[in-house]
Amino acid sequence: MTDDADRDAPPPESLAATAEAAVRAAGAYLADRFRDGDTVGAFETDDVKAAADEAAERLAFDRIHADFPNHSLHGEESGRAGEGPVEWIVDPLDGTNNYAIDYPSIASAVAARVDGEAVAAAIHEPLVDDCYVAVRDGGARLNGEPLPPAPRDRPLERSTVSLVVGLPAVRDESLSAEVASVRSALRGRCKRVLETWSPCVDWGLLARGSIAGVVCAYPDVFEQEAGELLASEAGVVSASADGYYVGALDEATRTELAEALPVAVGDGDEK
Template identity: 45%
Template sequence: MTDHDQIEAVARAAVLAGGAELRARYRDGDAEAEYGAHDVKAAADVAAESRMLPVVREAFPDHAVFAEEAGEFPGDGPYRWIVDPLDGTNDFAAGLPTFASSVAVLREGSPLVAALHQPATDETYVARSGEGVRYGGDRVTAADARAAAGVGSDVAGATVAVIVGRDVPRDPALAAEVDAIRGALDDRVKRVLDSWAPTVHSGLLARGRLQGLVQFHPDEEEQAVTELLATEAGAAVRREGDLYVAAADEATLDELWEALDEADR
């Protein structure tokens, strides 16, 4: 059987390699990209992936890999790697520091390891099934989210991130549902964030800086990372179809879910 310690080490090495490329390009003001109405394809995506893929492929040549830019690499056995060289491309291209390189490893379809590195702020998260979440080497949880944010038990003081997949804005029906979700949350909580860097905001939830996170039709590149971070940080979670909610505790989750149930969607 493949050593899961080795998988975790390689995942971490891969995101650090991708992050080093992104950090250099970010500091140089690299804005080379193709800009569309709903998305951005940056040269930095391809460059970072070219640093990450060899780390994974050389260590585990028989594992299946999906890379956001290069596509699918078939493999044998139960493991599949998902490589996202630049989560938060829009933010990167705009000069904002909220972006990351991330990797998820699935075993028989279930998330086993997730790693992400935020090069602008030099922050690294590693999550492993059954082993919790480490931030900069220290174990973190979502349990102290309210204390960290300085809010009381009332969900009205919460900050919640909303994550949508790249195809949602292109579909009028799905876009209308998201508008209803945002409106319902905005009536209940202090602040609703539209996330253009899902793994970054997932990390904030995992270490108690956000009180809630809502995913709607998420992209595969971020979904496994986001959900493993939430679960291993001890967040309360609930799913209904393509709607997934994670919160600091069960009481917050219940209130967020109640708001979404009442949304006109």
């Protein structure tokens, strides 16, 4: 590609194909390391760092730049590099805590943003080899097949919901206390509240209709960009405000989950 062509925004379908290739490259490496037992991580106060994070990120970056060498990159491990209308948001290893203790719930996520808006994304769960791909206004696919929205056939009190807590809320005492109240309120409304520490796995569960909703408290951008687009294109209804996001399979569930939050999330905030 020429520099001029590369600086223009390619079609979302083209970006989605590259996103899928990037997460598959990272995921294949992570799966091999996991199955070989090579998952050692450095445990910090509120996080875990593993060499696999950086290696998987490099593989994803290499795959993206093979197609679009002048696009900018924003990786969870290495930060931002480059400028231009197209930015790639990369979480090479979502669920590093799980990975480091050999708990098989991990994913890789890549989202392409054009002028600040996510237009294509892919999430790969390498240990089960499930790959979700979403294109804005183009729908969502799981392993190449269209992913229609799954109707929820049970009330919320008999359903499972995921709670995703971002590092800002983990590291701030007042926000952590706030999220504790949200957690308690959700438990009063649902049969089970999941906290898997691998948000992208939960986004996939929501997109395929296995869980009734996802509530995110001060989420990290690296999972959120890909997850929100996947959910939206799978037919999930959502709203967000002041550090919180709520996504659910239907309006009634979304409204009920929003009532557990300390901020008002109304129809005007719908996505």
